[in-house]
Structures are given as C-alpha cells and as structure tokens.
Amino acid sequence: MTTQTLKPTLGTIHLWAIAVGLVISGEYFGWSYGWGVAGTLGFLVSAVVVAIMYTCFIFSFTELTTAIPHAGGPFAYSRRAFGEKGGLVAGLATLIEFVFAPPAIALAIGAYLNVQFPELDPKTAAVGAYIIFMGLNILGVKIAATFELIVTVLAVIELLVFMGVVAPGFSFSNFVINGWSGSNTFSLGSMSGIFAAIPFAIWFFLAIEGAAMAAEEAKDPKRTIPKAYVSGILTLVFLAMGVMIMAGGAGDWKTLSGINDPLPQAMKMVVGEHSGWLHMLVWVGLFGLVASFHGIILGYSRQGFALARAGYLPAGLAKLSRFQTPHRATIAGGIIGIAAIYSDGIINLQGMSLTAAMITMAVFGAIVMYIISMLSLFKLRKTEPNLERTFSAPGYPIVPAIALTLAVVCLIAMVWFNLVIALIFLGFMVIGFIYFSLTKHQRDNAQGDVMLSGSNSI
Template sequence: MTHPEQIQSKESPGLHKTLGPVHLWGIAVGLVISGDYFGWNLGWSVAGFWEFAFAVIVIAVFYICFALCFTELAASIPHSGGPSAYSHLALGRLGGFISGFLVLAEFILAPPAIASALGGYFHFLFPFVSDLYASFGFFGILVVINLLGVKQTARFELFVTITAICGLILYLAAILPHFSLQYIPEISNVSEFSFSSFFRSIPFAIWFFLAVEGVAMAAEEVKDPKKDIPKGYAAGIGTLIFLASSVFVGTAGVVSTKEVAGLDYPLSFVLTKLYGIDSYIARIFTFIGLFGLVASLFGIILGYSRLIYALSKEKFLPGFLGNLSPKTHVPVNAVLIGAVVGFLALSIGKTSELITASALGACGMYVISMISFFILRKREPDRPRPYTAPLYPVLAIVALILGLVALVSVVYSNPMVALILFGGLGVSTLGFLLWGKRE
C-alpha cells in the first residue's frame, strides 16, 4: 500500500502558484458554462419536460452533496491529479489508475463535444464558414493559448467566463417578457411520468455541471489551496445552479421543448424565434455565446493537461507527458497529446455520444471518489482538513447513492457507448497490471 504522503512528495515544484479564489471561481464556472448554452437541451429529445426537470433536480442535489465532500478532498490533498490522487491514497495504485482513466475520459471527450457546438454557433453567425472548419479552428487556437502559461490562461478564462455570464443574463432578460406558463405542461396524472425517459435524460442533466471538479486539477498552482479552493469551488457551484435552473425554466417557458431538443445552438434559436432571424439581440447574444463555449473548451484543455501531467508523474502514463516547458512551466506534451485525441474524436464522434461518454467517465470517477472519501475519513482521521464536509456521514452517503444512480442511468441511456468505454478501461487496466511500473 502506498503511504499517503508519498503522493505529496512527488508533486513537481515546477508549477507556478499564481491562482486565487476569484481565478478558481472563474475556472469552475468557465469549465461548465457551455452546458448552459448547448447540450442540456438534448435531454428533451429523450424525455418530456417533467421527466427531464426531475433529472436536473436530482443531479443538482447530487452535485451540491458531492461538491462539499470533494472540496474536503481537494483542500486536504492539493494535487493536480485530483480524483486520481485521492483514489491512489485510499485504494492504492490500481484505484488511482482506474480513477485516472475515468476522469481522463471525461476531460478528453468533453472538448470535442464543446468544439462541435462552438462551430455550430459560429456557423449560425457566419453561414459561409463550415461548422466543422470552425470547430477545428477554435480548438486549435485555444490549445495554442493554453501553451502560454497558467497565469495568462487563468486571466483569459476569467474574462471569457464573465462575458459568458453576461450573455446568459442578456438571454434571460430578453425572454422574460415572453415567458408564459402555458408552454410548461401540467402533470395531470402521475402515472404519465416515465422513469425510462427520466433515466435516459440524466446524461444531459449532468452536462449542466460536468467538469466542475476540474478546479481540483489546478490545486498545485493555487497560492493558498487550503483556503482558496473551498471559496472558489463553493462560489462556482452556487453560480452554476442559479444559471442552470434559470436557463432551463426560462427556455421551457417561451418555446416548445421539442423545437430546441436537437439543436447545437438552442438559445440562439429561441431568440431568433422571438425577435426574428436578423434581429440585433439574437446576433449579439450568439456572438457573446461563443465566449461561453470558449470558456469551457479553454478551461477543460487546462484541466486535461494538468491531469495528464499528474498521471505521468505518478507513472500511470509515459514520463515524457510530464515534461514542463522551461519558459512557461506548462506541460506542453500533455496539452498536445490531449488535443490530438480531441481532434480525432471531433472527426468521428457525434455530439450526443461524446456527451454521454464524457458523463459516463465522470460518474464512474464520482463513485470512486466518494468511496475514497469514506476510506480516508476512517483511515486518516488526523489528516489536516482545513475544510470538512458538513453532516457527515449523511451528506456523503446521499452523494454516493445519487452518484451510483447517475452511473447506472448513463449506462442505461447508451449501452454501446458504455461498452466501448468500459472495454477501453478493461484493456488499459490489464496493460497496467502486466506492464505498469510498480513502486
């Protein structure tokens, strides 16, 4: 069994500690805010309003409970490996590897889904530009910016996040005069509620919050992680819940849910329906909406690169992926290898499948993280915990149960994607057991 402090001792001193709580809030919201602009609406293609609404509520409760427990882990174990580091401490190297694979799947497959929608929004503004070319172009530009250094990266992320929030406020203000409860169906009979549809919509409810845990992967670059991570994380979760609930209810109150169910640019469509396709408000919003997608794509590139870097340092991945640029202190190879995988997924994957696969990786990681939370609480009661999750163990039990519900639901919603992902996990784990470097 690995001694708990060995992971800490392996952390590289090369990463710059430049981030504060405001930067972390920007990263937390920025990682996720694209979920308000697209992706979540696909839930209405497999479920009615109330089934999907119930899924969103359940997932919001899960993320509140999970975030409080995860913050304790992130503050007490500030490591860029995030969930992989926690599982390594609690479950040994195999547990760390499995958790690392799952969170890597989440963070590697989310960017191409976001890039796809980014291309769709850009094509909406400029129809003469192919959405595929726009997707690849934005992805490439943001990879290059990520190579400039974490301080510049965090500042840019904060700027685009604030701009994206302003865009959502503009959207909500624009639809408010047209809001009517007549678009929201009444529940005339409880028996009409479809649990099958509810389970199938959960992956898209997760998209409202997916990757917020990426804040933990910047932990080694935070000035005072024990104080700043809880502040930034709590503020980020609160902001995201407010935005998700407002966009969900607001959109359902102005259009038929089926009209926006399959679009990569649902909010722009709503505004063009309300104000006309050539209206200034629709075009201004769509332009601002690009910032929301840029914020998430940019932030997740930061997250996956730090994760690959940490997994390399733990010898879960090849050592060259942990090399830092001597000038910018950025894990260049980690940024680039993740981009290659992302470009390949963007070329062959569908947006809904990429969202499902990313959500599946996240749910698996959530369950393992909660198991690690319980183990570390029991095994290391004296470990310094500058922040402790409240209502232990009730809150943690709720997070674990809802995490399992989410995991089963994502598998149920798309068994083929689950088979491919878990098949990859099985092959990778076998390779790790046969040829992985041992301590």
C-alpha cells in the first residue's frame, strides 16, 4: 500500500450513517429560512420538487459511485467522462460545497449551545467544534465512521421524538395561515417565493452525495454503497417532510423563519419553556448537527486529498497521517471555515445572515456538481458501455434526465435570486481555473490512477 492509498474498512451501516449523517443537520436548522421568502405552503412546494430531484439524482448517482468507487467522487466521474477540465469543474464545485457548509453548521452548534449556556459566545463554540472534529477525523476513518454511526442514530431518534412530542399541539390551520409568501392566497409573488426558497429546500438534502467520497474506504463498495444510498435518501425524505410540517403547525411559524434553532423554539410553543422535553431536544439535537459537521469534514478532506493526489491542488494536501487519514486537507478546510465564521458581521451578502449566505454558497457548489455528474452518467453510458455497472440507474434515461432538468432549473433560479453570491462562486471557480492552467507540471508528476484513465480496475 502506498502512502497515498486509503484503507477500506467501512461496511453498509457505516456508509448509511455517513450518507444520512452528512445531511441530517439540514433537518435541524437552515431550512426554515425558506419560510421567510416562500411561506409554509410555498416552501412545501419547493421541498417536494427538490425531494423529487434528489431521489432521482441519488438513484442515478449510485450507478457512478459503484462503477467508479473513488475518493474524489464527482471529480473522478467527471474527469473520466470529460477529461481534466471536466474533473476540475466537478472537483472545485464539490470542494466549495463541502468547505462552505461546515461554517453554517458550526454556527448552528454554537446557537444550540447558547440556548443552554447564554454566556457562551456561539462563534467560540463553533471554532471549538472545528478543533474537536478535525482531530477526530484525523485519528482514523473507522473511529470517525463509528462515531458518525452513533450520533446519526441518536439524531434520527431525536427527530422522531420531536415529531411525537409536538404532534398533540399540531394545528393544520397554523401551518397554512399566510402560507403563500405571507398571504393566504396563491399569486405571482408566491411563485417567486417558491423559486427563491430553493437553496433552503436543497439544504434538507445537501451533501448526501458525500458518502461517495468514502468509497475507497468501503468494503465491497459495489454492494454496500447502493444499499446505503437508497436507504439513506428514503430516511431523509421522510424526516425532512415530517419535521417541516410538524414544526410549521406548532404555533406561529413566522417566529421560526429566521433563526438557527427552529426545533427547540417550535417545541417550546407546545410544551413550554421549562419542559424537560425541550432541554432534551437541545442536548440530543446537537447530535444531528455534530453528525453532519463531522461527516462533511470527512467529505471535504477526501475531496481535497483526491484533487491534490491528482495534481489539481498542492501535492502536500495529499499527504496522509500515520493513521492513514488526509490530515493536511482536513486542517486546510478547517482554516477556511474558521475564517468564514469570523467574517460574520464584517461581510454582508445581499442582506443575508452569515448562515444563510454560507448555505447558499454551498448549494451553488452542489447544484453545479449535480449537473456535471448527471452529464457524466450520460456520457459514460455512450463512451464506456462495457464499464462494469453493478447498479444501474432505474428508469434510464428518464430518471437521470429528471434529476438533470430539475438541477438546471434550480441553478437558474438561484442565480436570479442570489446574483452577488453567484458571482462570488464564479470568482472561486475562475481562481481555480487560473491555478489549474499554471500547474500542469503537478498533474504530469501526479500518482497514476487507473480509475480515472478509463480502466475499470479497482
């Protein structure tokens, strides 16, 4: 085994935990910002459309993940389909997604802790979370994945408990009142709100594709990954819809639309401020945030590692620790995330909170990656018909075409409603292309990778 090879140690249950854990913080916070622009009913429409997109995407994406089980995930598929520049687009977009999502989650961790400890600065707590979970990731993927499994199971149980506790106080009239962008009737403004809310609907499912970046560390990935992905997306669709609807019917949903801890506040409406259920939700709710935060750190470190190993980023980021983990890539992403946390209040993007801005930036990366991944699927079906596909996209070509079409619609809507952040995202991509054009020697000297060259060997 070379110093740049990851060790396969993960089974189906670990991969399910990574897939769900990467995302599950999206059920705890972030999505309620969508209520502020679309209302509950408008956002429900956004969420259903996005759920359809993700379900079609994951069933299609799994074909790529099992055929090319590579730590680079989308980077590897796009490079194999479209060459170096295709790989660059997918790799940069994925890296932006996975580097900018953690600061938003870290701030939510700080907000949840602040509920229990009002004297604790949320930013300090956020930085502390970075230090702790970067360290855990560096200690080894089996340790990290086992921890991810435990906190993910606890987070799923907690969301089920939330729905059960809130259910007696649920009122359908609370959910629907002023549900169309602050109005009781659907209008042209309601349609505008539905499109504007897309980033926050995507936040419900963002990063599930990150489990692909653990593919090199999976045992028998052609068998375990499909089971993990299919069960994972079904788990998340159920939880997302359940949490959103139950929270919206708990009381005045408008009070939940611009905060980082909507679930404790929704529960407070039903059980009161001093209920033991509320304190339990705050503490156990942290597991959901921690699961995603920890899992996305694993994701960005593997993406950075894969890009560096292939010569797209400085070679030093491909170095592995004595625990066979990409410690330098882990730390580099953490530095960027901590800098983003302390930019809160200094940088103002379209009047958004930092959390909303980070979510939107991460979603831009995700949507671009989804588009090029689906294009890669179609391209590889034509150019490599004999590629071993132990899992084939069901309903091909209709299902991946639905995912591709909805992703393009989402991207257009996001650019329309978030032009400043779109331009910043484009700026990051341009910087990446400039670096790429100046560093051909790095790719010439990079470690060979048969999985990127067109061979189907593992």
